[in-house]
Amino acid sequence: MGLEGFRLELTSLGDDTCRPQYRERLQEFLFGLPLDEETRRRAEINPLRVLDDKRPEVREMTSDAPLMLDNLSDTAQAHFDEVRAHLDALGVPYVVNPRMVRGLDYYTKTTFEFVHDGLGAQSGIGGGGRYDGLMEQLGGQPLSGIGFGLGVDRTILALAAEGKTAATPARCEVYGIPMGDAAKAALVPVAHHLRTAGIRVDLAYGGRGLKGAMKAADKSGAVVALVLGDRELEAGEIVVKDLRNGEQETVPLAEVVARVGEAVDRA
Numbered sequence: 001m002g003l004e005g006f007r008l009e010l011t012s013l014g015d016d017t018c019r020p021q022y023r024e025r026l027q028e029f030l031f032g033l034p035l036d037e038e039t040r041r042r043a044e045i046n047p048l049r050v051l052d053d054k055r056p057e058v059r060e061m062t063s064d065a066p067l068m069l070d071n072l073s074d075t076a077q078a079h080f081d082e083v084r085a086h087l088d089a090l091g092v093p094y095v096v097n098p099r100m101v102r103g104l105d106y107y108t109k110t111t112f113e114f115v116h117d118g119l120g121a122q123s124g125i126g127g128g129g130r131y132d133g134l135m136e137q138l139g140g141q142p143l144s145g146i147g148f149g150l151g152v153d154r155t156i157l158a159l160a161a162e163g164k165t166a167a168t169p170a171r172c173e174v175y176g177i178p179m180g181d182a183a184k185a186a187l188v189p190v191a192h193h194l195r196t197a198g199i200r201v202d203l204a205y206g207g208r209g210l211k212g213a214m215k216a217a218d219k220s221g222a223v224v225a226l227v228l229g230d231r232e233l234e235a236g237e238i239v240v241k242d243l244r245n246g247e248q249e250t251v252p253l254a255e256v257v258a259r260v261g262e263a264v265d266r267a
Contacts, residue, residue, distance in 0.1 A: 001155070001159065001164075001166055002159070002162075002164050003116075003155070003158055003159055003162065003164070004162065005116055005117065005118055005158070005161070005162055006114050006115060006116045006125060006158065007093070007094070007095055007114070007115050007116075008092065008093065008094040008095070008112060008113075008114055009094065009095050009096075009097040009100055009112065009113045009114075009115055010083075010084070010087075010094045010095070010096055010097065010100075010110070010111070010112050011068070011069060011096060011097050011098055011099075011100040011110075011111050011112075012068065012069060012072060012076060012077075012079070012080040012083075012109050012110060012111065013048075013068055013101070013102065013107050013108060013109065013111050013129070014068050014071070014072050014073065014076045014108065014109065015073070015075070015076050015108045015109055015132060016108075016133070017073040017075055017076060018071055018072055018073035018076055019068075019108070021071070022066070022068055022071040023047060023048075025066050025071065026047045026048070026051075026065060026066055027043060027044070027047045029065050029066055030043040030047055030050055030062070030065070031043065033061050033062070034061075035050075035058075035061075039053065039058065046105060048068075048101040048102070049101060050062060050065075051065060051067075051099050051101055052099065052100075052101045067098045067099070068098070069096070069098040070098075076109060079109050079110070080109065080110065083110050084096075086188070089188075089189060090188070090189065090192045091192075097113075100113060102129060106131045106133065106134040106137065107129045107130065107131050108129075108130055108131055108132045108133070109129075109130045109132070110129055110130045110146075111127075111128075111129035111130070112127055112128060112129060112148075113126070113127030114126045114127060116154070116158040116161070118157075118158055118161035118162065119154060119157055119158060119161065122154065124151065124154070125150070125151050125154045125155050125158055126148060126149060126150040126151055126154075126155070127148060127149065128146070128147050128148025128149060129146065129147075129148075130144065130145065130146045131144075131145045131146070131147070132144045132145070171200065171220075171221045172200050172201070172202045172220040172221055172222045173199050173200045173201070173222055173223050173224070173264050174191075174194055174199055174200070174201045174202075174222055174223070174224045174225075174226060174260055174264065175201075175202050175203070175204070175216070175217035175220050175222035175224070175225050175226070175243075176190065176191050176201060176202070176203040176204065176225075176226045176228070177203075177204045177210065177213040177214070177217065177225060177226065177227045177228070178203065178204065178228050178229075179210065179227070179228065179229035179230070180229060180230055182230060182233055183228040183229055183230065183232075183233055184203075186228060186233055186253070187203065187226065187228050188203070190226070190238075190253075190256060190257065191203055193257045194257055194260060194261075197257060197261055199260065199261065199264055202220055202222070204216055204217070210227070217243060218243060222243055223242070223243060223244065223263060223264055224240060224241065224242060224243060224260055224263050224264065225240075225241040225243055226238055226239070226240060226241075226256065226260070227239040227241060228253075232250070232253075233253075236252060236253050236254070237250045237251065237252055237253055238250070238251060238252075238253050238256050240256065240259060240260065240263070242263065
């Protein structure tokens with residue numbers, strides 16, 4: 001959409017290996033403060049929300065409050081480090097905000113928000129996070145989940161603040177299919193470089209098999225599918241398949257961005 005004046009803020013809210021202990025420690029700290037009755041009730045129900053209070057007097061009282069980032073378990077810390085490592089590898093700038101919270105207790109681990117200072121106090125234009133265990137709480141399978149919300153009105157206002165208008169919707173042009181964790185780690189930067197070149201890219205997630213991933217590629221409307229497995233990765237190659245006619249070729253991994261760009265231009 002061309003929006004530039006935003007920043008990504010990031011934190012981790014831990015998980016069930018450290019969140020309960022942190023909650024007790026935070027409540028112990030908060031109950032020692034001269035909080036008003038409403039804020040004390042909030043501390044009893046969801047103490048994290050007190051850290052998000054915008055009133056200067058409350059922010060001053062909680063400036064020394066224990067933070068979740070300082071109380072992560074080894075597993076939660078390792079997960080947060082991995083998320084940051086991926087962002088660093090892609091060159092995505094972000095700011096760690098240890099006081100970022102969510103109003104719902106089912107959020108776990110990664111939490112993020114996109115902020116635009118051109119909107120004044122209501123600066124958040126979108127955000128979300130991960131929620132392991134929510135599906136199980138609702139009676140379903142024990143599956144992980146991640147989601148986000150985008151404030152369409154705030155995004156339009158942010159574009160207006162930069163003197164821009166909303167871009168037209170665009171379909172997917174390239175669909176990447178990694179076969180295995182090593183292939184996924186190699187394909188994510190490829191997708192990033194293609195996007196930087198102005199090519200719209202999506203990836204197959206969830207470890208689905210080749211047949212299911214190819215069906216998803218066809219449904220995406222992409223022109224080209226990129227298939228990368230351990231054998232191709234070892235040879236430094238990648239399979240480029242033209243989804244319009246079914247023809248495919250194996251090209252050097254280092255040349256894939258240029259080759260795919262040519263194929264998309266011909267579409």
